[in-house]
Amino acid sequence: MITWSVAERIGAAIAGDGAGFTGLPGDLDALGERAVGAVLETTQLQPLSPLPPPTAVDRPAWTTANLAIMRATIAPLEEQLERQVANLPGPLRTAAGSVVAAEAGAVVGYMGRRVLGQYEVILSADDVPQPPPRLLLVAPNIHEAAARLLVPLDDLLAWVAVHEVTHAVQFSAAPWLRGHLAGLVGELLADAQVDLSKGMRASIPSIDDLRELVDRARTDGILALAAGPERTALLDRMQAAMALVEGHAEHVMDAAGVTLVRDLPRLRQALDRGRTERTPLASMLERLLGMDLKLRQYRDGRVFCDAVVAAVGMDGLNRAFAGPEQLPTLGEIADPRLWLSRNGL
Numbered sequence: 001m002i003t004w005s006v007a008e009r010i011g012a013a014i015a016g017d018g019a020g021f022t023g024l025p026g027d028l029d030a031l032g033e034r035a036v037g038a039v040l041e042t043t044q045l046q047p048l049s050p051l052p053p054p055t056a057v058d059r060p061a062w063t064t065a066n067l068a069i070m071r072a073t074i075a076p077l078e079e080q081l082e083r084q085v086a087n088l089p090g091p092l093r094t095a096a097g098s099v100v101a102a103e104a105g106a107v108v109g110y111m112g113r114r115v116l117g118q119y120e121v122i123l124s125a126d127d128v129p130q131p132p133p134r135l136l137l138v139a140p141n142i143h144e145a146a147a148r149l150l151v152p153l154d155d156l157l158a159w160v161a162v163h164e165v166t167h168a169v170q171f172s173a174a175p176w177l178r179g180h181l182a183g184l185v186g187e188l189l190a191d192a193q194v195d196l197s198k199g200m201r202a203s204i205p206s207i208d209d210l211r212e213l214v215d216r217a218r219t220d221g222i223l224a225l226a227a228g229p230e231r232t233a234l235l236d237r238m239q240a241a242m243a244l245v246e247g248h249a250e251h252v253m254d255a256a257g258v259t260l261v262r263d264l265p266r267l268r269q270a271l272d273r274g275r276t277e278r279t280p281l282a283s284m285l286e287r288l289l290g291m292d293l294k295l296r297q298y299r300d301g302r303v304f305c306d307a308v309v310a311a312v313g314m315d316g317l318n319r320a321f322a323g324p325e326q327l328p329t330l331g332e333i334a335d336p337r338l339w340l341s342r343n344g345l
Helices: 004-015 028-043 059-073 075-085 090-112 139-149 153-173 176-191 207-220 232-259 264-274 280-289 295-321 330-334 336-342
Strands: 054-057 117-119 135-138
Touching: 004 059, 004 090, 028 054, 028 153, 028 232, 028 295, 054 059, 059 075, 059 090, 059 135, 075 176, 117 153, 135 139, 135 153, 139 153, 139 264, 153 176, 153 232, 153 264, 176 232, 232 264, 232 295, 232 330, 295 330, 295 336, 330 336
Parallel strands: 054 135
Antiparallel strands: 117 135
């Protein structure tokens, strides 16, 4: 149903080329090795698979990669949508696919203008072949962010590398984590009962009807098109897991970054002042699932990790990565004492 070639063209057009920046200074492989060393020493986590080296990409390449991630993630939902439009006249089937593609391309294209780095995580079913993950550094955005924030380019580049390497270490040391998140997304998609007729004014929808559907998806996420069972509990579990993942990366950044970033306090202040965007994975989940992923929730995740490390050290916090049952709930993110008590710490 979704015309992904249209989404890619629109995404690349909106993302632009970033004033021609295509590369980053220094030896990225060496930077990646230093970042890995600092993160492993800080986290005491042990990767169970090789970690990818940093790769500089431009905005169109990042956009293409993330549309592929989106396509793999929502494949079950797209199948349901295809069945819904199967009986529509040909022009309307084409229009429906193009309108949804335009929205997908616009969302990813906008993200592509601001994302600094990304460890690729594909939340598709386990029986779908998973390509080797990559660690992407979006060169034009890093150049532009350093100029906008008035911070040294080398410092910002090192910060981004450490942050994304932390995510790589998390998912490699806890290989169940990707499958757990993918399972939560899969449950949401499996429970969804797609009803494209909801809100339609006639038995055969018009292009205006289709635009209304896209407006709902833009506001509430793609699953706003689906009428299904109550999903609050699933969304809460997803939010709590994401708060841990992002809060842990923030905690590790400040602990590990001191050896790679010359003036970490200044950089942290500049980043906190300028931060208005969620990470790529969080943004993708918000757009797909209608999750209310506020920046505050990731600050709460950082506070949770700080509190646990202060109480029981990094070894204690690492128990959160031991298995799905060890993940904090949203209530425990808000009150780390509850998680510590549940785990006998």
